[in-house]
Amino acid sequence: MTLRAALCALSRAVRPGGCGGLPLSRTLQVCGATIHASHPRQGSTYTPPPARYGGRHTVTLIPGDGIGPELANHVRELFWFCCVPVDFELVNVDSSLTAEDDINNAIMSIRRNGVALKGNLETNHNLPPSYKSRNNLLRTSLDLYANVMHCQSLPGVKTRHRNIDIMIIRENTEGEYSSLEHESVPGVVECLKIITRVNSLRIADFAFQTARQNGRRRITAVHKANIMKLGDGLFLECCKEVASGYPDIAFDTLIVDNATMQLVSRPQQFDMMLMPNLYGNVVSNVCAGLVGGPGLVPGANHGEHYALFEAGTRNTGRSIANRNSANPTAMLLASCLLLDHLKLPAYAHMIRRATLSTVTETRMHTADLGGQASTSDVIKSIRNAIQSTGPLTQSI
Amino acid sequence: MAGSTWRTAVFNLLRRWGLKDTKAFTADQVPQAPRQQRPRASDHGMQTVTLIPGDGIGPEISTAVMRIFEAAQVPIQWDERNVTAIQGPGGNWMIPPNTKESMDRNKIGLKGPLKTPVAAGHPSMNLLLRKTFDLYANVRPCMSIEGYKTPYTDVDLVTIRENTEGEYSGIEHVIVDGVVQSIKLITEDASERIAKYAFEYAVNNQRSSVTAVHKANIMRMSDGLFLRKCREAAENYKDIKFTEMYLDTVCLNMVQDPTQFDVLVMPNLYGDILSDLCAGLIGGLGVTPSGNIGTNGVAIFESVHGTAPDIAGADLANPTALLLSAVMMLRHMGLHAHAQRIQTACFNTIQDKRVLTKDLGGNAKCSEFTAAICERVQDLD
Numbered sequence: 001m002t003l004r005a006a007l008c009a010l011s012r013a014v015r016p017g018g019c020g021g022l023p024l025s026r027t028l029q030v031c032g033a034t035i036h037a038s039h040p041r042q043g044s045t046y047t048p049p050p051a052r053y054g055g056r057h058t059v060t061l062i063p064g065d066g067i068g069p070e071l072a073n074h075v076r077e078l079f080w081f082c083c084v085p086v087d088f089e090l091v092n093v094d095s096s097l098t099a100e101d102d103i104n105n106a107i108m109s110i111r112r113n114g115v116a117l118k119g120n121l122e123t124n125h126n127l128p129p130s131y132k133s134r135n136n137l138l139r140t141s142l143d144l145y146a147n148v149m150h151c152q153s154l155p156g157v158k159t160r161h162r163n164i165d166i167m168i169i170r171e172n173t174e175g176e177y178s179s180l181e182h183e184s185v186p187g188v189v190e191c192l193k194i195i196t197r198v199n200s201l202r203i204a205d206f207a208f209q210t211a212r213q214n215g216r217r218r219i220t221a222v223h224k225a226n227i228m229k230l231g232d233g234l235f236l237e238c239c240k241e242v243a244s245g246y247p248d249i250a251f252d253t254l255i256v257d258n259a260t261m262q263l264v265s266r267p268q269q270f271d272m273m274l275m276p277n278l279y280g281n282v283v284s285n286v287c288a289g290l291v292g293g294p295g296l297v298p299g300a301n302h303g304e305h306y307a308l309f310e311a312g313t314r315n316t317g318r319s320i321a322n323r324n325s326a327n328p329t330a331m332l333l334a335s336c337l338l339l340d341h342l343k344l345p346a347y348a349h350m351i352r353r354a355t356l357s358t359v360t361e362t363r364m365h366t367a368d369l370g371g372q373a374s375t376s377d378v379i380k381s382i383r384n385a386i387q388s389t390g391p392l393t394q395s396i
Numbered sequence: 397m398a399g400s401t402w403r404t405a406v407f408n409l410l411r412r413w414g415l416k417d418t419k420a421f422t423a424d425q426v427p428q429a430p431r432q433q434r435p436r437a438s439d440h441g442m443q444t445v446t447l448i449p450g451d452g453i454g455p456e457i458s459t460a461v462m463r464i465f466e467a468a469q470v471p472i473q474w475d476e477r478n479v480t481a482i483q484g485p486g487g488n489w490m491i492p493p494n495t496k497e498s499m500d501r502n503k504i505g506l507k508g509p510l511k512t513p514v515a516a517g518h519p520s521m522n523l524l525l526r527k528t529f530d531l532y533a534n535v536r537p538c539m540s541i542e543g544y545k546t547p548y549t550d551v552d553l554v555t556i557r558e559n560t561e562g563e564y565s566g567i568e569h570v571i572v573d574g575v576v577q578s579i580k581l582i583t584e585d586a587s588e589r590i591a592k593y594a595f596e597y598a599v600n601n602q603r604s605s606v607t608a609v610h611k612a613n614i615m616r617m618s619d620g621l622f623l624r625k626c627r628e629a630a631e632n633y634k635d636i637k638f639t640e641m642y643l644d645t646v647c648l649n650m651v652q653d654p655t656q657f658d659v660l661v662m663p664n665l666y667g668d669i670l671s672d673l674c675a676g677l678i679g680g681l682g683v684t685p686s687g688n689i690g691t692n693g694v695a696i697f698e699s700v701h702g703t704a705p706d707i708a709g710a711d712l713a714n715p716t717a718l719l720l721s722a723v724m725m726l727r728h729m730g731l732h733a734h735a736q737r738i739q740t741a742c743f744n745t746i747q748d749k750r751v752l753t754k755d756l757g758g759n760a761k762c763s764e765f766t767a768a769i770c771e772r773v774q775d776l777d
Contacts, residue, residue: 123613123614125610125612125613125619125620126620127616128616129616129620131616133613133614136614160547160548161547176563176580176611176614177614179614179615179616181615181616181618182617183617187583187584188581188582188583188584189581189582189583189617189618189621190581190618191580191581191582191618192577192578192579192580193563193577193578193580194575194576194577195575195577196574196575197575198574224665224668227563227564227566228563228568228578229568230568230569230570230576230578231568231576231577231578234574234576256669257668257669257672258672260669260670260673261672261673261675261676261680262676263673264547264651264673264676265546265547265676265679265680278611278665279669281611281643281644282643282644282647282669284644285644285645285647285648286648286650286651286673288648289647289648289649289650289651289652290651293648293652294648314644315645315648
């Protein structure tokens with residue numbers, strides 16, 4: 001490890017500007033289109049967790065179920081190949097167990113490391129309510145209150161709509177996902193949706209700051225306050241309050257059913273969208289579908305102290321597990337968001353550029369994009385792209 | 397009730413002879429299946445339908461539909477009624493009693509858009525109608541219209557939404573200052589009712605599969621109860637394929653490939669979002685039909701767009717949504733031949749592109765568009 005680390009450190013010293021002398025910018029030119037790599041906290045004063053061990057970061061890796069383990073392996077191998085100064089602490093969570101020890105171990109590991117990359121953990125919804133969704137437990141225990149998903153049309157990916165560039169900010173811890181249910185009378189179940197002023201102000205503030213840092217001009221709040229007057233009404237009120245403090249960013253509101261209708265007819269009209277938990281689930285999946293599917297879009301979950309990166313639409317992909325046919329793009333782009341978060345922009349840029357060029361220029365597409373390539377074909381193509389343009393890498 | 401007792405006896409007889417593989421039915425379990433078998437007040441004569449023109453563009457599009465029905469010689473007479481909220485003796489808001497009495501008698505209604513005045517002191521008119529007639533199922537068939545181009549072709553699905561409870565129960569509290577809870581109510585009865593209706597609809601309309609849309613991974617008890625009831629209903633309809641899918645997966649797949657869906661059944665909020673999403677796929681609320689099914693055989697078909705006060709009275713409105721809802725109503729009543737003719741005439745007119753209203757991309761007036769459809773309907777005879 002030391003010789004490799006030394007070589008890589010040497011390579012970094014020789015080319016401090018990153019791969020190919022490219023600037024550490026937030027945008028990539030890919031196939032004639034500008035792809036923005038956004039990070040919510042760029043330009044702010046946050047500091048990533050320190051690289052404690054010999055200048056290397058430790059990141060919790062939770063493979064998850066379905067296609068998770070194979071994609072997690074690919075990320076690990078690619079990081080090794082690129083000499084990324086990140087070590088993964090692998091934490092397996094067995095979602096079939098009803099005991100919560102595994103997930104508590106994962107939470108402890110993330111508290112220790114500060115950052116995590118994960119695949120989706122399956123929830124068997126036929127189990128009794130005492131078995132809570134592991135993914136949700138992670139988000140609420142670590143207070144990862146903001147889910148950020150950036151959906152952009154990629155050239156070379158065949159979709160019905162073009163020129164989509166929407167950033168979705170979704171409240172991640174409360175709303176309909178409070179998991180507070182009871183059967184007051186046999187045959188009558190009540191499920192509580194909780195909206196609080198504190199969390200609504202917090203997510204709105206996060207959204208506006210992110211908009212400012214990423215050059216977004218307009219935020220649309222999605223709600224159903226005509227029906228849920230108190231709940232979504234409070235959310236809207238908080239958004240408007242925060243909006244008044246950011247006069248440079250336009251703010252408007254849209255009812256959720258109208259929002260989905262507009263998304264499928266004219267998605268280009270949206271810039272950034274902000275919403276509570278459940279509507280965020282719907283809208284983010286609609287947008288992901290519009291730009292090419294679950295295999296392309298990464299997601300980030302941010303809290304005050306921790307950050308968790310995953311594929312944006314949080315699918316397990318059970319039906320295509322272990323067939324070498326999953327699309328690794330979303331997971332790899334999520335790992336690039338992770339590298340941005342750790343303030344390793346050169347590596348992030350290198351891997352992101354290679355991944356996107358494989359999708360858009362080389363057009364090596366897996367089955368979900370209508371192609372014939374396998375996961376390993378795509379990974380090989382990405383490695384070739386990195387090797388041909390990047391700094392020192394491990395030999396293949 | 398005599399009719400259903402007779403039917404029960406026949407079903408049980410057939411079952412005993414092994415000619416029908418369904419369980420023995422009691423009177424209230426007899427599937428209210430093919431609507432044309434239901435005895436009507438005047439089966440072979442004119443049937444009366446309550447017409448509620450509505451506000452804004454409502455009257456003009458209602459007139460358009462009446463003209464087209466006349467041209468197609470549909471055996472329907474209209475009983476035009478008004479719906480304005482009035483306050484009853486107990487202080488409850490209700491619809492005018494003569495409208496209620498008309499609906500109870502005719503059972504079938506066609507409604508234009510109703511406006512809800514802000515701060516009127518009374519709930520929305522749509523909500524009042526829903527409560528008065530216990531309209532528990534909202535049905536929206538979404539079919540791509542040839543000639544009205546959208547990025548999605550070949551859409552052919554139906555969303556069936558539970559319309560009375562769920563997230564729209566309207567029960568909210570402020571727990572402490574800054575913390576609000578909204579209650580989502582799921583009951584066994586309502587879930588059972590909507591699930592049964594969904595499968596019945598699938599059978600009556602030659603649909604092959606029903607998909608229950610839920611989020612039981614997060615809302616285990618509530619959506620779990622809904623799912624259980626759907627599964628139980630599926631047991632009685634073995635030749636209809638039943639699947640379950642998470643709401644987010646449905647949304648993801650819907651915008652990529654809507655052809656994989658057939659009939660979707662779901663609770664209130666998901667239904668609201670998905671039905672509007674599907675309406676967006678085929679071209680928006682201006683071309684989407686909708687029907688509300690209630691207990692006691694009441695069914696109200698409506699256009700779901702707004703009242704468009706800015707073009708009201710200007711003869712610019714597009715009557716397609718109300719017309720397609722009326723076609724849905726004809727199918728519900730068993731008048732399939734008339735329904736098909738009017739639908740074909742409407743679609744052909746749109747496909748022809750010569751006479752189109754402004755929202756469809758043309759610059760014809762509502763009356764001209766209506767006349768074009770009337771002409772085609774008469775040609776199709």
